[in-house]
Amino acid sequence: MTPEQLRLVVVLYVSALVPLGLIPWLQYRRIIPTWSIRIYLLSFLLCAAGWEIWFTYGLLDGDPVTDRRAAILNEWIPIHLNWVLNSLGDAGVVCLLGLYWMWLCCGRSERVFRRWHWGGFAILLGWSVGQNMLVEMYLYHDQLSVGKTISWAPLVPTGPWFNPTLFEFHGRTITFQNQVCWVIMPPILYGLVLWQVKRGENLQSSPRAIPATERFDNVHFDPRTETREHRINVAQYTCPECDYRIRFTTHDFLRSEPYSCFTEKQKILADTLRPLDLGNEEDFFEFLCPGCQLPVRVVFWPDREFAMGCYTYELVTVVELPAPRCG
Numbered sequence: 001m002t003p004e005q006l007r008l009v010v011v012l013y014v015s016a017l018v019p020l021g022l023i024p025w026l027q028y029r030r031i032i033p034t035w036s037i038r039i040y041l042l043s044f045l046l047c048a049a050g051w052e053i054w055f056t057y058g059l060l061d062g063d064p065v066t067d068r069r070a071a072i073l074n075e076w077i078p079i080h081l082n083w084v085l086n087s088l089g090d091a092g093v094v095c096l097l098g099l100y101w102m103w104l105c106c107g108r109s110e111r112v113f114r115r116w117h118w119g120g121f122a123i124l125l126g127w128s129v130g131q132n133m134l135v136e137m138y139l140y141h142d143q144l145s146v147g148k149t150i151s152w153a154p155l156v157p158t159g160p161w162f163n164p165t166l167f168e169f170h171g172r173t174i175t176f177q178n179q180v181c182w183v184i185m186p187p188i189l190y191g192l193v194l195w196q197v198k199r200g201e202n203l204q205s206s207p208r209a210i211p212a213t214e215r216f217d218n219v220h221f222d223p224r225t226e227t228r229e230h231r232i233n234v235a236q237y238t239c240p241e242c243d244y245r246i247r248f249t250t251h252d253f254l255r256s257e258p259y260s261c262f263t264e265k266q267k268i269l270a271d272t273l274r275p276l277d278l279g280n281e282e283d284f285f286e287f288l289c290p291g292c293q294l295p296v297r298v299v300f301w302p303d304r305e306f307a308m309g310c311y312t313y314e315l316v317t318v319v320e321l322p323a324p325r326c327g
């Protein structure tokens with residue numbers, strides 16, 4: 001195997017497999033938005049069905065990849081794995097990394113994913129086409145070069161029948177057919193992201209009752225350890241709308257009368273969404289998020305009486321009542 005062939009094999013496997021492990025991990029750690037993994041999957045399917053499967057097998061008026069490259073590469077990258085690895089690389093390195101550049105260059109703000117932004121789109125388009133030209137010149141120049149026919153594909157509608165050479169650089173050619181998919185793909189990808197973000201916001205703006213563990217970093221309060229160890233149990237709530245963090249201690253449950261800041265309408269809505277289980281002596285407290293005024297009710301139960309009238313507490317459910325967004 002020549003060094004150049006080795007480079008191709010390494011780059012292909014690394015660019016396919018690193019995002020495959022990294023993206024779910026980043027999602028799990030909540031470092032990237034919740035829609036990322038769906039976009040990753042959709043990008044994979046689009047690239048696979050859009051051109052990679054067609055190019056790999058040469059389905060319509062094209063040579064299969066096995067005819068276009070050296071035998072040693074066919075051994076290292078079997079034909080049935082070829083389109084999978086290429087599509088994984090497309091989805092991870094081109095699509096998701098492209099979205100990351102957009103976010104980075106547009107003020108590190110998710111706003112660029114809420115409404116169409118021409119500057120952001122230019123970055124995505126530039127990255128997609130730019131990386132593809134580099135790939136064509138330095139990675140795949142042998143199997144995409146002049147004289148080898150590449151199949152028609154849905155996202156390359158002009159097919160092999162219209163394929164002028166765009167320019168030459170150091171003896172390497174950049175042809176029209178191989179760029180088309182990465183001109184068509186970015187607006188589709190951007191549209192998918194806008195749609196997913198919008199959908200997530202619509203879901204977020206409806207009232208909901210969710211397990212307390214989804215919002216609080218701690219749900220158990222034990223006054224015994226507090227007196228014994230002089231350690232106060234603290235639970236931190238993170239607002240899903242504005243990321244504001246609020247700390248609660250046992251004292252927040254021990255008010256003589258239940259504190260409520262909800263309007264009558266909000267009380268009825270919260271009661272309907274999550275009726276109190278009075279048989280379990282469930283109780284609640286309410287607050288408005290200081291960051292965005294989101295009305296929040298926290299249902300808890302004193303789960304065990306350990307001395308006369310003294311309980312340990314467990315947070316059970318959080319009821320959030322966002323106002324529907326306009327526009």
Ligand SMILES: [Zn+2]
Nearest residue numbers: 239242289292
């Ligand atoms: Zn908030």
